Amino acid sequence: MKHFYLPFEKKEGFSYSRESIEQLTEYEKYQLSYHPERPRHLDYLTVFDNVQECFRNEEHGSCIIQTHRATLHQGDREFPVMLIGQQSSPTSNFKELHQLMKNPELIRKWNQGMPTPAAFEKAIRAIALAEEESRTIITVIDTAGADPTEESEGGGIAWKIGRCMQALAESTVPTISVIINRGCSGGAIALTGCDTVLAMEYSTYLVISPEACSSILFRTRDKANLAAEISQITAHEALKNGIVDELIPENEGPAHHFPEPAKQSFKASLLKWLGKLSETPKEDIFRKRLERWSKIGQWETVTEDDIRSFEKHVSLFIPKPKKVLFVARHKNCIDGAGKKKLDPVLYSKLHSDNFVCETCGHRYVRLSAHDYITFILDEGSFMEHPETRYIVDKDILNFPDYADKVKEARHKTGAASSFLTGDASIAGEPVVFCATNFNFLGGSFCMSTAEKVFRACRIAIERQVPLIVQATGGGARMHEGCSSMVGLPKVHVAISSVEKAGLPVITIITDPTLGGVAIGMASRGIKLFEHNAGNIGFSGKRVIEQYTGKPTTKDFQTTWWLQQKGFVENTARPWEMRDEILAIIHGYRENAAETHKLQEA
Secondary structure, three states, rough: OOOOOHHHHHOOOOOHHHHHHHHOOOHHHHHHOOOOOOOOOHHHHHHHHEEEEEOOOOOHHHHHHHEEOOOOOOOOEEEEEEEEEEEEOOOOOOOHHHHHOOEEEEOHHHHHEEEEEEEEHHHHHHHHHHHOOEEEEEEEEEEOOOOOOOOHHOOOHHHHHHHHHHHOOOOOOOEEEEEEEEEEEEHOOOOOOOOOEEEEEEEEEEEHHHHHHHHHHHHOHHHHHHHHHHHOHHHHHHOOOOOOOEEEEEOOOOOOOOOOEEEHHHHHHHHHHHHHHHHOHHHHHHHHHHHHHHHHOOEEEHHHHHHHHHOOOOOOOOOOOOOOOOOOOOEEEEOOOOOOEEEEEEEEHHHHOOEEEEOOEOOOOOOOOOHHHHHHHHOOEEEEEEHOOOOOOOOOOOOHHHHHHHHHHHHHHHHOOOOOEEEEEOOOEEEEEEOOOOOHHHHHHOHHHHHHHHHHHHHHHHHHEEEEEEEEOOOOOOOHHHHHHHHHHHHHHHHHHHHOOOOOOOEEEEEEEEEHHHHOHOOOOEEEOOOOOOEEOOHHHHHHHHHOOOOOOOOOHHHHHHHHHHOOOOOOHHHHHHHHHHHHHHHHHHHHHHHHHHHHO
């Protein structure tokens, strides 16, 4: 078979014209974006000169991100660049691909186009080299998402993705990202936090696949087209929603059918933006980056009267019984022998285990934002920032039932949104404190959270005080589509500005911290993990088990498991975190003073 044809390509009258493509369903446009014959990153190398591969290795999944030094010429002008490209398959030649994929070793090597920790580590090294050699960084995006396996979780994929975003946020050279085909989930956002984001006209940019979105929303994967339509995943929608700066036109038709014109269009757009970005003095790059990301996202505001209609203190902490020593065991507790346990649990034991069942690992309670405020901060010291208090979630997609779910969550949690920021103190030490309510739509990361973090960072710098962020959540909020995910680089740039100001950032990682929350704010600063927490990583346990078809190991993604992998240094129960945070702040201050003395000497 020489060529691959999608079902709609076989229909009578389909001509690859813009008019024909506009008539496709949203799901068909999604299929078009990852057509196996669309040019890949390695195909686009032909528009560059002096191409030289770097950091090649044989680690599993490393080949999914390719890194090359290169130059791009415009007349006598030469632009040195570092290309960091996602290569989702070995070739765009379908006949060749069809033969290659009969080889089990190659199938494993290419890992269905999903980057692993080794791939992201290669990208991090390439970013550093680009800075050393003063090369503009160009990331090329083409991925179905990052690798959802226990092996990758054990390799710290969440922290590697976060490190990629931090490296781009702090890069001392200009950065450009180009979405050439499909840019999905954390695999895409890892490398799209750039000074300019471009997209090929028939590419897609999405937080979750239409099939997975349909499964969550409608309890079936059969409504993927409706999910695609609701989520606004095409490059045109991304431009409309302000998360892509410019489309690269595929004037003659889709790139898989007209590859050479697409490559020339790709080159022309890059030259245009390389010229623009090269005019920025090096000392202004980070300031300009801050300005760019400050404009990303949309949100609504509410009034003080609105907030008072639902505001209340909500505690989910299980208090000590007044007259007995025991509390009722949770339902469906099964021991290792498969026997159901019914006996009550000693409260003191449950309390010392941070409300995690010793028998089966069930968590009895996930604390509210108000609980963390109570345990960590001086009594009565937390004062919510007026700059963030009135910011609430915006339903930009008219997502089914989203507005109703937000209203319900407000009354349930007593807060306007899932994220609170405010001024506070710990043993008299002034801090900016941010807390997340997991019981507000699962604490999912959204546009309002990104904006609140951004403003809280500015306030911490103005006050010259530490920034403390309590993180929890199941990932980016699909109800806001890709716009929620695009807030993640915004958070990284903001947190980097706090660290550049010489202030400590402390992140409290609680149960659960997954997906967008993990690769965003939870990947930054000095990390304090909640004792006996679980569900900490990039892909959730259920997603991994569905993908691999086998159960994860015992204690997977718990604080203890992560500690064995070398990712955890500081742990504490919520009611012990106050002293731990104070020690971190004092230690940071002493280290900063010692560093200053050495510099003076």
